[in-house]
Amino acid sequence: MYQNFEYYTPTKVIFGKETELRTGELIREQGSKKVLIHFGGKSAARSGLLDRIRHSLEEAGISYVTLGGVVPNPHLSLVYEGITLCKKESVDFILAVGGGSVIDSAKAIGYGVANEGDVWDFFEGKREAEACLPLGVVLTIAAAGSEMSDGCVITDEREGLKRAYDADLCRPRFAVMNPELTMTLPAYQTASGVADILMHTMERYFNHSHNMEITDVISEALMRNVMKYARILVDEPQNYEARAEIMWAGSLAHNGLTGCATGGGDWASHNLEHELGGMFDVAHGAGLAAIWGSWARYVNHAAKDRFEKFAVNVLGVVPEGTKEETIDKGIRAMEDFYRSIHMPTSLTELGISPTEEQIERMAASCEQASGGANGCVVPLKKEDMAEIYRMAL
Numbered sequence: 180m181y182q183n184f185e186y187y188t189p190t191k192v193i194f195g196k197e198t199e200l201r202t203g204e205l206i207r208e209q210g211s212k213k214v215l216i217h218f219g220g221k222s223a224a225r226s227g228l229l230d231r232i233r234h235s236l237e238e239a240g241i242s243y244v245t246l247g248g249v250v251p252n253p254h255l256s257l258v259y260e261g262i263t264l265c266k267k268e269s270v271d272f273i274l275a276v277g278g279g280s281v282i283d284s285a286k287a288i289g290y291g292v293a294n295e296g297d298v299w300d301f302f303e304g305k306r307e308a309e310a311c312l313p314l315g316v317v318l319t320i321a322a323a324g325s326e327m328s329d330g331c332v333i334t335d336e337r338e339g340l341k342r343a344y345d346a347d348l349c350r351p352r353f354a355v356m357n358p359e360l361t362m363t364l365p366a367y368q369t370a371s372g373v374a375d376i377l378m379h380t381m382e383r384y385f386n387h388s389h390n391m392e393i394t395d396v397i398s399e400a401l402m403r404n405v406m407k408y409a410r411i412l413v414d415e416p417q418n419y420e421a422r423a424e425i426m427w428a429g430s431l432a433h434n435g436l437t438g439c440a441t442g443g444g445d446w447a448s449h450n451l452e453h454e455l456g457g458m459f460d461v462a463h464g465a466g467l468a469a470i471w472g473s474w475a476r477y478v479n480h481a482a483k484d485r486f487e488k489f490a491v492n493v494l495g496v497v498p499e500g501t502k503e504e505t506i507d508k509g510i511r512a513m514e515d516f517y518r519s520i521h522m523p524t525s526l527t528e529l530g531i532s533p534t535e536e537q538i539e540r541m542a543a544s545c546e547q548a549s550g551g552a553n554g555c556v557v558p559l560k561k562e563d564m565a566e567i568y569r570m571a572l
């Protein structure tokens with residue numbers, strides 16, 4: 180029996196060359212009076228993108244304040260700063276110019292302005308938000324999918340805790356996506372984004388549901404397509420078609436489309452990665468690539484048909500031997516792909532070597548954040564997660 184599902188994607192997508200020049204007009208459509216332009220470290224200023232956005236807002240007669248400085252694995256302290264600024268300036272709309280970190284920081288500020296009390300409560304699971312300031316996005320990296328998602332991931336940098344809060348309230352009103360903007364990305368960030376896009380699809384693909392065929396074929400095609408164009412980008416980072424294919428796939432991978440009737444999916448690798456990001460500040464996609472193979476080896480016995488299907492339909496493995504051999508070839512082919520785009524397949528390659536004490540701490544923290552057990556393919560307890568971290572060393 181297929182599972183019932185809800186699919187909600189309210190984000191208007193403006194895709195293609197020079198679309199960022201329409202930002203002012205898009206915000207005017209929202210009826211906003213005062214905007215916060217939120218951005219990251221250097222890239223948006225260096226490329227001239229911020230100037231173009233400011234100009235577009237000025238032409239549309241929209242007043243704004245700015246707040247930059249968002250770092251990857253965005254910090255709670257800047258979220259608090261943004262909330263104070265928005266309240267002081269009576270900001271009624273937030274424009275995120277950047278990637279997942281900037282968008283998530285903007286979402287968290289939006290929650291903090293629209294609700295009383297400490298915004299971190301939502302991330303700790305203490306209560307639910309009732310509202311969020313509306314926001315729009317000018318996307319500069321194809322990766323997290325936050326431009327259309329209900330997700331928001333923030334790091335309390337004082338505690339080294341990275342936590343997610345999911346709610347439809349924060350889905351952006353619009354997302355401007357010009358693939359050309361991603362051409363200035365360092366190769367490592369491009370590849371890390373690719374790993375994240377694939378993982379958003381895989382997290383939903385691996386489950387115990389009787390999946391709808393349409394969902395599976397969309398997911399499988401999306402993954403094959405992303406791998407094809409990611410290989411092209413290794414040698415041709417300025418290839419517009421490849422940038423466009425991956426950018427659109429990034430949004431489709433995480434706007435809910437690939438999760439229809441999958442019962443939600445697994446998400447264990449994401450939760451394991453969030454602990455790595457909180458403790459070691461690694462790039463999210465690279466962290467996922469480093470942990471996935473160990474997760475897959477640990478849990479595939481519980482979902483053999485799915486792993487076999489993945490090997491054959493996504494990685495092109497020819498099923499000649501036993502089911503177990505096909506599964507093993509599929510996992511190895513996935514890791515070969517990650518290596519081909521210079522992504523790590525172990526924690527050592529990721530550049531970290533957690534001690535046994537750190538592994539135990541991450542596993543305990545992940546169990547607590549997951550509310551007991553992490554994932555659905557095999558609901559992982561603390562000991563399982565510690566073992567996966569060890570296998571990934």
Ligand code: NZQ
Nearest residue numbers: 219220221222251278279280319322323325328330363364
């Ligand atoms: O700060 P700047 O100078 O812009 O540099 C950024 C940053 O260092 C750089 N960059 C971005 N666009 C660029 C560029 N450099 C050159 N040219 C450009 N066009 O790239 C670096 C990474 O940026 P970041 O925003 O951190 O990347 P990403 O989009 O991968 O976001 C990662 C964050 O999103 C969270 C992750 O956990 C992580 O914190 N996620 C959010 C999700 C969601 N909200 O739905 C879901 C994901 O699973 C993920 O957890």
Ligand code: ZN
Nearest residue numbers: 323375379449
């Ligand atoms: Zn992700």
